Amino acid sequence: MAQLLEYIKMALYSIKSNKGRSFLTMLGIIIGISSVITIVSIGSGLKADVMATDETKSVSVIVNKDATSYTNIITWDDLKAVKDNLGNKAIGVVSSGATMGTVTTRKGEFDASVTLTMPDEEKNPMQTSIIRGNYFTEDNVLNADSVCVIDKASALYLFGTPDVIGMELEATIEGVLQTIQIVGVRDSDEELMKANDEAMKMFGMEMPVFLEMPYTAAENWGSQIEDFSSLTIYLNGGDQANAATKSAIQTLSARHLGEGEELFVKQQEMNMAEAMGSVLDMVTAFVAFVAGISLVVGGIGVMNIMLVSVTERTREIGIRKALGAKTSSIIVQFLCESAIISGIGGVIGILIGAGLSGLISVLEIGGLSARLSPTAIVLTTCFSCGVGIVFGIYPARKAAKMSPIDALRQL
Structure with a gap:
């Protein structure tokens, strides 16, 4: 040493x-x-x-395709039962669909992306907030009302102002002309909208306007939606994901007892983070x-x-x-x-x-x-x-x- x-x-x-x-x-x-x-x-x-940024804000449960040949078995009542049993674990439970159409105003005709969903979509943590009016209600769903929520960017695009509550749109959806009343305006993520617009222009396309409507409004153009193949739970906190998924699967399985084993499973989503x-x-x-x-x-x-x-x-x-x-x-x-x-x-x-x-x-x-x-x-x-x-x-x-x-x- x-x-x-x-x-x-x-x-x-x-x-x-x-x-x-x-x-x-x-x-x-x-x-x-x-x-x-x-x-x-x-x-x-x-x-x-x-x-x-990877806090889990939502989870999805889907019908297991390996367990049944008919996947559209989740009902409106199933969704309400799941939400009731989740209690404070969730802020909302929805199932949604989508379609395309066109909207006509004095400015001309524009492509429209239509989301058919439920009132709890207002609580989607990945969405922007309602800045004017209100989201559509359960009564609108039960009555199949032709009402919609539009985003601020689309309102400005169509009317030149976001103050459009009570105004009506002439829309053609699946070949059927509709008169749709605007009940709410959602804020827009301007940076995201700009990026999407630039991406669409690269392919020679224009950005569509975005509408959110009650899923039952599809009855007005002859496309009745009664059952769903999946549901999405908007969570009250990221640590609730596993408990919420387990509760939803148990509730759905109990309500569809005898229709098959492991009929409902968690959707495996890609973890971007x-x-x-x-x-x-x-x-x-x-x-x-x-x-x-x-x-x-x-x-x-x-x-x-x-x-x-x-x-x-x-x-x-x-x-x-x-x-x-x-x-x-x-x-x-x-x-x-x-x-x-x-x-x-x-x-x-x-x-x-x-x-x-x-x-x-x-x-x-x-x-x-x-x-x-x-x-x-x-x-x-x-x-x-x-x-x-x-x-x-x-x-x-x-x-x-x-x-x-x-x-x-x-x-």
Whole structure:
């Protein structure tokens, strides 16, 4: 141990004696370590932001196609029973359908996307809020009223104003002319609407207007909807998903007893947050790998400077070997020096990387956030020391194998 401490002192003295050269040697290690830590921290921050938006807001239960050939067996009464049994686990239960049509105003004729749904659709947490009027009611559903809720962008598109409560639309749906009264206006996500509009224009299409109507209104154009193949539960909290799904399946199964086993199942939805998280992990790993190449370059710099050091200290090596120093002692001496150079560079790189990550988070540069990864810090520290040892082996072995006679000739 005493001998090792002596080697460390000698290494520190050598580094101190050649400050400029030692710093330039460390520079590759510093850049590599700080780059990897900053990139991994940004990747971790982005992933955390994505996963934070992954609160489960709805779940769907569908009729199992493997259990029955006729899937439209969920009734309006089933939906009300499911909602009653869920209690405060859910804020709404709906089943919806969709169709297309055209709407005619004084401005002309426009394509229309019609959602046939239920009053609880107003509580859809993924939708914008009602800003004028009201959503249609259960009475509208029971009476099959031709009423609709329109979004603000569609109202502006058709009438030039969002104040359209009580106005009527002339709509042709499935070949049948309808007069539809507007009872509510939903706010619009302007950025999403703009993006969708640009996407539609790329294919030479125009954005349709969007209408939400009672599902029973389909009776007015001869398309009676009585049963459904699925239902969607709007949750009161993300932690209610499993309990709500289980309760809904139990309620439906009890009401359809004898129609088949495992008649209702949870719909497996694609988890976009997890998919995005996986993509971010891969991108972060790739970019960190590219940044890590500078560590290899830094390691080559360490090897180069250690070879210079061996050449400069040839006489010292010759004297030590002549006095009986072992080959292993010479190797350890030079490995200590290369490891310390890389270690110091690693520590500086970690501090710079941590500082940059903190600065990015505080200033929110480019809207980015960064989270320091302890794993990344540990791995980069080990890697930086490892680089010094690996790339220091060749110079150390060269010094250790040097003949004392040849070394002393340079005196």
